[in-house]
Amino acid sequence: MFRVVAEHAKRHPGLIPQFFFICLGMGGASLYLVRLARGPHVTWNKTDNPEPWNNLDPTYQYKFVAITTDYKNLKKEGPDF
Template sequence: MLHQIISQVKKHQHLIPLFIFIGARGTGAALYVLHLALFNPDVSWDKKNNTEPWNKLGPNDQYKLYSVNVDYSKLKKKVQTSK
């Protein structure tokens, strides 16, 4: 199959940017999945010492890769009062 792709690229050189774009897109997707696996608070790799890492997140902790309208550094912690 790789031989067939290479022969098509040699015949139609205008397809080279398409292959570059598809390769870069796959690389970006793989990097995003790696980021989720390593830095997402929902994933726990250490079951003995930190079984529930999502419970240690405060309101100022940014756990999203990109947030459009929220500046996590300016958030204040809400104090709950019991009645």
């Protein structure tokens, strides 16, 4: 695979930036998927803690931007499991 890309890059040097940005985008997408897979709402081991989202306190901010919600004064609604 790398040999084919190198041959194309030698014949057409204008493709080198395209190969670079494609690899950069694929690497960034891979890192983002790893970040999503390691989040607090994802469980990989169901024997230790099958519901890890119940351990999050009510002040945990799930959204990046919350305009009207003040998470510091939020009280938990519902029972403890």
